[in-house]
Structure formats: structure tokens, C-alpha cells
Amino acid sequence: xxxxxxxxxxxxxxxxxxxxxxxxxxxxxxxxxxxxxxxxxxxxxxxxxxxxxxxxxxxxxxxxxxxxxxxxxxxxxxxxxxxxxxxxxxxxxxxxxxxxxxxxxxxxxxxxxxxxxxxxxxxxxxxxxxxxxxxxxxxxxxxxxxxxxxxxxxxxxxxxxxxxxxxxxxxxxxxxxxxxxxxxxxxxxxxxxxxxxxxxxxxxxxxxxxxxxxxxxxx
Amino acid sequence: xxxxxxxxxxxxxxxxxxxxxxxxxxxxxxxxxxxxxxxxxxxxxxxxxxxxxxxxxxxxxxxxxxxxxxxxxxxxxxxxxxxxxxxxxxxxxxxxxxxxxxxxxxxxxxxxxxxxxxxxxxxxxxxxxxxxxxxxxxxxxxxxxxxxxxxxxxxxxxxxxxxxxxxxxxxxxxxxxxxxxxxxxxxxxxxxxxxxxxxxxxxxxxxxxxxxxxxxxxxxxxxxxxxxxxxxxxxxxxxxxxxxxxxxxxxxxxxxxxxxxxxxxxxxxxxxxxxxxxxxxxxxxx
Amino acid sequence: xxxxxxxxxxxxxxxxxxxxxxxxxxxxxxxxxxxxxxxxxxxxxxxxxxxxxxxxxxxxxxxxxxxxxxxxxxxxxxxxxxxxxxxxxxxxxxxxxxxxxxxxxxxxxxxxxxxxxxxxxxxxxxxxxxxxxxxxxxxxxxxxxxxxxxxxxxxxxxxxxxxxxxxxxxxxxxxxxxxxxxxxxxxxxxxxxxxxxxxxxxxxxxxxxxxxxxxxxxxxxxxxxxxxxxxxxxxxxxxxxxxxxxxxxxxxxxxxxxxxxxxxxxxxxxxxxxxxxxxxxxxxxxxxxxxxxxxxxxxxxxxxxxxxxxxxxxxxxxxxxxx
Numbered sequence: 001x002x003x004x005x006x007x008x009x010x011x012x013x014x015x016x017x018x019x020x021x022x023x024x025x026x027x028x029x030x031x032x033x034x035x036x037x038x039x040x041x042x043x044x045x046x047x048x049x050x051x052x053x054x055x056x057x058x059x060x061x062x063x064x065x066x067x068x069x070x071x072x073x074x075x076x077x078x079x080x081x082x083x084x085x086x087x088x089x090x091x092x093x094x095x096x097x098x099x100x101x102x103x104x105x106x107x108x109x110x111x112x113x114x115x116x117x118x119x120x121x122x123x124x125x126x127x128x129x130x131x132x133x134x135x136x137x138x139x140x141x142x143x144x145x146x147x148x149x150x151x152x153x154x155x156x157x158x159x160x161x162x163x164x165x166x167x168x169x170x171x172x173x174x175x176x177x178x179x180x181x182x183x184x185x186x187x188x189x190x191x192x193x194x195x196x197x198x199x200x201x202x203x204x205x206x207x208x209x210x211x212x213x214x215x216x217x218x219x
Numbered sequence: 220x221x222x223x224x225x226x227x228x229x230x231x232x233x234x235x236x237x238x239x240x241x242x243x244x245x246x247x248x249x250x251x252x253x254x255x256x257x258x259x260x261x262x263x264x265x266x267x268x269x270x271x272x273x274x275x276x277x278x279x280x281x282x283x284x285x286x287x288x289x290x291x292x293x294x295x296x297x298x299x300x301x302x303x304x305x306x307x308x309x310x311x312x313x314x315x316x317x318x319x320x321x322x323x324x325x326x327x328x329x330x331x332x333x334x335x336x337x338x339x340x341x342x343x344x345x346x347x348x349x350x351x352x353x354x355x356x357x358x359x360x361x362x363x364x365x366x367x368x369x370x371x372x373x374x375x376x377x378x379x380x381x382x383x384x385x386x387x388x389x390x391x392x393x394x395x396x397x398x399x400x401x402x403x404x405x406x407x408x409x410x411x412x413x414x415x416x417x418x419x420x421x422x423x424x425x426x427x428x429x430x431x432x433x434x435x436x437x438x439x440x441x442x443x444x445x446x447x448x449x450x451x452x453x454x455x456x457x458x459x460x461x462x463x464x465x466x467x468x469x470x471x472x473x474x475x476x477x478x479x480x481x482x483x484x485x486x487x488x489x490x491x492x493x494x495x496x497x498x499x500x501x502x503x504x505x
Numbered sequence: 506x507x508x509x510x511x512x513x514x515x516x517x518x519x520x521x522x523x524x525x526x527x528x529x530x531x532x533x534x535x536x537x538x539x540x541x542x543x544x545x546x547x548x549x550x551x552x553x554x555x556x557x558x559x560x561x562x563x564x565x566x567x568x569x570x571x572x573x574x575x576x577x578x579x580x581x582x583x584x585x586x587x588x589x590x591x592x593x594x595x596x597x598x599x600x601x602x603x604x605x606x607x608x609x610x611x612x613x614x615x616x617x618x619x620x621x622x623x624x625x626x627x628x629x630x631x632x633x634x635x636x637x638x639x640x641x642x643x644x645x646x647x648x649x650x651x652x653x654x655x656x657x658x659x660x661x662x663x664x665x666x667x668x669x670x671x672x673x674x675x676x677x678x679x680x681x682x683x684x685x686x687x688x689x690x691x692x693x694x695x696x697x698x699x700x701x702x703x704x705x706x707x708x709x710x711x712x713x714x715x716x717x718x719x720x721x722x723x724x725x726x727x728x729x730x731x732x733x734x735x736x737x738x739x740x741x742x743x744x745x746x747x748x749x750x751x752x753x754x755x756x757x758x759x760x761x762x763x764x765x766x767x768x769x770x771x772x773x774x775x776x777x778x779x780x781x782x783x784x785x786x787x788x789x790x791x792x793x794x795x796x797x798x799x800x801x802x803x804x805x806x807x808x809x810x811x812x813x814x815x816x817x818x819x820x821x822x823x824x825x826x827x828x
Binding site for chain 2: 050066068072084
């Protein structure tokens with residue numbers, strides 16, 4: 001579904017992604033871990049077609065939507081309008097399918113997105129991405145700045161969509177515990193390179209990964 | 220009293236024309252971040268076109284609409300020069316629109332000469348509460364009011380209008396959902412051209428227009444737009460009406476020779492006060 | 506070494522030209538020098554302080570009116586010529602304190618407004634002669650020597666250009682000058698590294714005004730006549746075109762830009778004066794040239810003509826390295 005080969009992305013002279021190769025199969029839930037500045041968001045933006053690759057190939061086998069880092073809503077517009085604009089590509093302007101999925105959004109429909117809480121904003125960003133009826137979803141920092149129960153709720157929705165609709169998910173996270181709970185496979189990105197990849201179970205047992213991302217051995 | 224009312228209504232008409240120019244500036248600036256120096260040019264182009272089209276025997280209405288559409292096309296071309304090339308900064312774009320304004324001088328002089336031209340508008344006048352007001356003034360006020368209502372509906376109610384607002388609100392997010400922000404920027408320039416053209420069409424019957432009238436129009440329009448920090452249409456409208464009334468009153472009560480200084484001085488003061496407030500906010504937030 | 510020879514060559518040609526040019530060519534030569542003087546200041550302001558002034562013509566006018574009023578009041582012309590840049594710089598300091606709180610398009614419009622207000626006042630006030638302006642300004646003189654010929658004004662003008670370039674060179678080479686470089690790229694970064702951004706900006710603004718004032722002073726003695734119509738808004742735009750064409754923040758670039766644009770417009774003017782050309786041809790051609798050159802350079806040569814050519818030459822000299 002997502003197939004990245006030898007991807008190089010640079011900003012001027014600085015190289016943000018250095019020969020990254022990564023695949024996410026159809027219906028798979030894959031995590032991408034890494035510290036700040038590793039190039040995770042650059043990869044997310046490149047997958048969404050917002051940054052051109054310097055070399056290498058990115059092929060996407062279907063409709064892909066991005067939930068960008070920091071929500072990135074339209075703060076001056078209402079929730080309903082934010083959702084409607086999410087359907088810009090797909091032509092779907094009626095948000096009711098998303099209201100069925102996330103009923104809380106129907107209650108917030110008339111509110112301005114800028115005044116919502118972080119969790120509510122993340123839910124709007126989630127709903128807005130779903131408006132494009134994606135087959136693959138790239139989620140950049142789902143848990144950042146959110147309370148654990150809010151994160152768990154959103155993660156449950158992702159898992160549900162994956163199970164029922166076969167939604168492909170690339171979860172870009174700093175919170176490895178959440179990633180390992182949700183995904184089977186993971187990649188670790190550091191300084192623009194993929195340093196480790198494998199099954200989450202193996203990675204969680206890897207002492208280097210455990211000390212870097214789980215704050216010590218997994219319990 | 221009736222003199223006061225006459226000045227007030229005339230001033231409102233002048234303010235409405237300024238408001239149309241200013242609203243074009245605001246639309247373009249909101250969506251693209253560019254201050255369009257050629258905004259006055261659109262009005263001049265439309266005004267000169269109207270006088271020619273009417274002179275060629277085209278009927279009223281058709282001539283004015285065609286002239287405004289020519290201005291919209293001029294807006295689109297200006298946009299192509301200003302934001303068509305990737306990586307043009309907002310300040311470079313301002314200098315480019317300055318260049319477009321000067322280029323328009325060359326074209327306008329070639330097509331219409333360098334003498335002011337006028338166009339017939341609505342003839343006659345009506346008495347409103349004891350004050351005589353030209354029908355054309357009423358037309359200006361009416362068309363401006365309708366335009367602002369339509370603009371509000373367009374930006375607040377239509378999908379395309381919301382997409383334009385989205386570009387202004389968060390350009391990155393607009394790209395995330397797949398909106399082509401450069402295309403939206405060009406649309407904003409065309410809309411700005413249309414609004415400027417509308418101003419030109421309405422004003423030409425009131426005061427003759429020549430190729431270099433654009434400087435007066437743009438500084439007045441910018442002064443009004445500055446009231447609304449170049450982003451808020453309603454405050455811009457209020458600022459434009461205030462400016463129009465103040466200038467007309469100044470002229471009416473014998474200070475006419477100083478009306479430009481009053482308007483420009485006011486604009487500078489507003490900008491400096493706003494700059495002071497902005498820097499206070501940034502200092503607090505850091 | 507090459508630079509020194511080239512510099513001496515340019516100086517020699519500059520000095521020799523007044524002797525060989527006829528009066529109409531000298532007029533172009535003088536106006537070119539005056540424009541170069543102002544453009545060096547505009548280039549300094551835009552390239553080093555990162556500010557666009559659409560009102561540089563105002564300081565040119567202030568210099569011209571100052572020198573003219575003093576000379577008409579019986580003050581020796583030398584004193585008038587010295588006063589022109591001083592008064593222009595003083596005005597820049599006064600208006601600069603509030604105006605330089607503005608940036609980008611706000612400052613551009615504020616400086617444009619400043620020039621429009623000044624022109625409007627000059628056109629209305631009694632002592633500036635209203636729209637008619639000031640006439641019969643005496644010739645420039647130092648002691649018993651009177652500058653009666655165009656070539657004398659050419660020397661005076663280019664002496665002024667040399668002075669302006671020297672001052673600018675010293676400003677750029679000084680420690681504050683290097684700090685100013687940082688200002689143009691990032692004001693916040695400059696401020697956080699302890700550079701007194703506001704004061705430096707004000708000084709550059711005043712300096713650029715002084716250059717314009719000096720040019721205005723020479724202009725009024727040369728033409729013997731000043732009026733609001735001599736300083737249209739377009740003149741300020743013209744300086745921006747020249748500065749952008751030459752390359753912002755380069756001293757020689759400003760002179761090259763002024764020369765290129767002046768000669769181009771002059772050439773087109775003689776073309777437009779050919780029989781069979783319509784009467785509007787001169788103004789149409791000069792507007793078109795200003796506009797197309799400005800747009801073209803901003804879009805395709807954002808560094809300006811001189812740095813672009815110099816860059817290409819040095820690239821040709823060095824072997825091209827591939828990454």
C-alpha cells in the first residue's frame with residue numbers, strides 16, 4: 001500500500017531523509033518511532049505529497065490521508081466546515097458518515113475549531129482525514145499533548161477501522177508503548193535513516209529500543 | 220443641516236468606492252499574504268474601459284460589467300506575475316505588483332492617452348430628507364452594500380469561499396487536505412481585480428479618471444484596509460466610510476486642499492499604533 | 506590587483522567624460538550621477554536594513570528645497586549644499602523614529618505617504634512657491650569660482666558620487682556594518698545577538714536620506730528650478746528599480762543599476778523621438794522599461810545584475826565541481 005524505496009529528501013544543503021526504505025502492506029498497522037528531528041514529519045509530508053523527494057521513489061497504492069503533527073485545523077472555521085474541507089479531494093462534503101463514526105463531532109459541529117480542547121481538536125483532525133475516504137492513513141504524533149484516556153480512545157477507533165474496513169495505518173509516534181500496543185511491526189528512524197525494523201514484540205525486547213523509547217526495560 | 224447631510228451622503232459614496240478597493244486588497248492579502256500595489260490600477264483600467272465601451276455605443280450595464288471583467292482579468296495576470304513563480308516572498312511580490320502598476324501606465328497611455336476620461340453615469344438627483352444627492356452616489360452606496368453582502372455570503376456560505384478562508388487560516392493545513400493554494404491565490408487576485416474594477420466603474424462618472432489616478436486610489440484603499448489590519452473586511456468597510464466622510468467633510472467645510480494629508484496622516488498613525496500593540500504582544504508571548 | 510586597475514580605469518573614464526561630452530550628453534551624465542547617489546542609499550537601506558522605502562524622492566526634494574531656499578535667501582551656495590544632506594538626514598531621523606517601527610509593506614506605504622504629504626504641502630505653502638515652485642536659483646559657486654558650465658556640474662556630481670560611495674564603503678566595512686548584514690537576513694536573530702537593531706536602522710535610514718539630500722542640492726543648482734512636479738512618486742520607484750537591478754547592498758551595483766537604467770531609458774527616448782513615432786512614445790517606453798526590468802529582475806535575478814554576472818564569471822574561472 002505504501003512503498004518507499006531509497007527516499008532522499010533535503011532542505012537546501014541539509015539532508016532530512018537519507019535513503020529510507022519502508023513498506024506498509026494493505027490492511028497493515030505499522031509504527032514509525034524516532035526522536036525529535038529524526039525526519040518523521042518530513043516522511044509524513046513526503047508521503048502526503050507535500051514535499052518533493054530529491055531521489056528515490058514513493059508509491060502509494062490508493063487514497064492516502066494525513067493527520068498532521070499538531071492537528072493543523074482551520075481555527076477560524078467551524079468543526080463542520082473543517083470536516084467539509086477534508087472532503088476537498090474526494091468531493092464528499094456531507095460530514096454525516098464521520099458523525100456516525102465519531103458521534104462527539106456532531107455535538108461540536110457548530111463550534112469554532114480554534115476554541116476546542118486538544119483532544120477534541122485531534123478528533124476533528126481524525127474526522128477531517130476520514131472525510132477523504134482514505135484507504136491509508138498516516139497519523140503524525142497522535143498522542144502528543146493529549147491525556148492518556150483521550151489517546152486510548154482515538155487509538156481504539158484506529159484499531160476498529162483497521163479491523164472492520166481494512167484501513168492501512170502508518171502510526172508515527174514518540175510514545176512507543178502506544179505504538180507497540182497498536183501495531184504488529186515497527187521502524188525506528190534516527191537522523192534520517194532507518195536504524196532498526198522488525199516485529200514490535202522483538203523490538204520491545206531489544207534493550208537499545210527499550211532504553212531509548214520505553215524508559216527502561218518493558219514490564 | 221441639509222448641507223451636512225449632503226456632505227455625509229457624498230462622503231459615504233466616496234467611502235464606498237474606497238471600501239471596494241480596500242476589500243480587494245484584503246481578499247488578496249488574506250489568501251496570499253501579498254499586499255497588492257496594483258489594486259488602484261484595476262479601478263483605473265475598468266474606468267477607462269467603461270468610457271471606451273460606452274463611447275463605442277454599448278449599452279449601460281453591459282459596458283460596466285465587461286469593464287469589471289477586464290479588471291478581473293488584469294487581477295489574474297497580476298497574480299500570475301506576483302505569486303505564479305514558486306519561492307517569491309511577500310515583499311518581492313509587493314515590488315512586482317508595483318512593477319505591474321507601472322507597466323499598466325504604459326498600456327493605458329498607449330490605449331487611452333494621458334488625459335483624464337469620464338463616463339456618463341446615472342443622471343439626475345433625488346432629495347433625501349431635504350438634502351440633494353446625486354443618483355449616481357446612491358448607486359455607488361447600493362452596489363457597495365450588495366457587494367459586501369455577496370462577499371460575506373461567498374466566504375461564509377459557499378464551499379469555494381470556505382476553501383479560500385482555509386488558505387488564509389492555515390495554508391499548510393489547506394495543502395494537507397489537497398487545496399491548491401497557488402490556484403486559490405490566483406482566484407483571490409482575480410476577485411480583487413473584480414472588486415477594484417467595480418470601484419472604477421462606479422467612480423468614473425463622479426470624478427474623471429486618468430492613468431495615474433491609481434496612486435490616490437491605492438493609498439486611500441490601503442489606509443482603509445489598515446484599519447482592519449489588512450485582514451478584517453467589516454472593520455475595513457468602517458474605516459473606508461470614515462475616511463470618505465472625513466475627506467468629504469474636510470473638502471465641504473473648506474479644508475479640501477488638506478484632505479490627502481488628513482487621510483495619509485491618519486493611516487500612518489493607525490499603523491504605528493498597531494505596530495506598537497503587535498510588538499507588545501510578541502514581547503509578552505516570548 | 507585587477508580590482509585596483511579596474512577601479513583606476515573607471516575613475517579615469519569618469520574624470521575624462523565631462524571634457525568630451527556635449528551639453529545634452531552631459532545632462533544625462535549629471536542626472537545619472539545624481540540617480541546613482543540616491544540609489545547607493547536605497548541599496549544600502551534595502552540590502553542592509555532590509556527595508557523598502559517608496560519615499561526616497563521625498564528626501565531628494567527636501568535637499569533640493571533646502572539648498573534652493575538658502576541660496577535664494579542669500580546664503581552662500583556652498584553652505585546651502587552642505588545644509589541639503591544635513592536637513593534631509595535630520596528629517597529622516599525625526600520621521601524615522603515613528604516610521605521605522607513599521608516593517609515590510611507597512612513601511613513601504615508609510616514612506617510613500619510621507620512623500621505624497623510632502624509634495625502636497627510643498628504645492629500649497631507660500632514659502633516653497635506652491636505648485637510653481639522656486640525659480641532663478643543662483644549658480645553654484647565656491648568663493649569667486651562659479652559653476653557656470655555643465656562640465657563643472659558633472660565634476661561636482663561625480664565628486665558627490667565618489668564621496669557617497671566612500672562613506673558607504675566605510676560604513677559597510679565597519680563593525681556595525683557587518684552587524685547590519687545580519688539585520689537584513691534576520692532581524693530577530695540580530696536583535697537576540699545584542700545588536701541595537703532600531704538604532705542601526707535609523708542611522709542607515711538617515712544616511713540614505715543624506716545621500717538623496719545631497720543629490721537634491723546639486724540638482725537644484727544645476728537646473729536652477731525646483732517644483733513639486735520635479736519629484737513624482739515615480740522617481741522613488743525608479744530608485745528602487747535601479748537598486749534592485751544592480752543588486753541590493755552592493756555599492757558598485759547601485760552605480761551599475763543607475764547607469765544601466767538611465768542609459769536604457771535614454772536610448773529608448775531617442776528611439777521614441779524618431780519621426781513617425783507617436784507623441785506618447787517616450788513616456789510609454791520608459792514606463793514599460795521600468796516595469797519590465799523591475800519584474801524581470803525580481804523574478805529571475807533576485808540578487809541583481811552585478812552579482813549575477815560576477816557569479817557567472819567566477820564560476821567560469823573555477824573548475825566546476827560536481828557533488
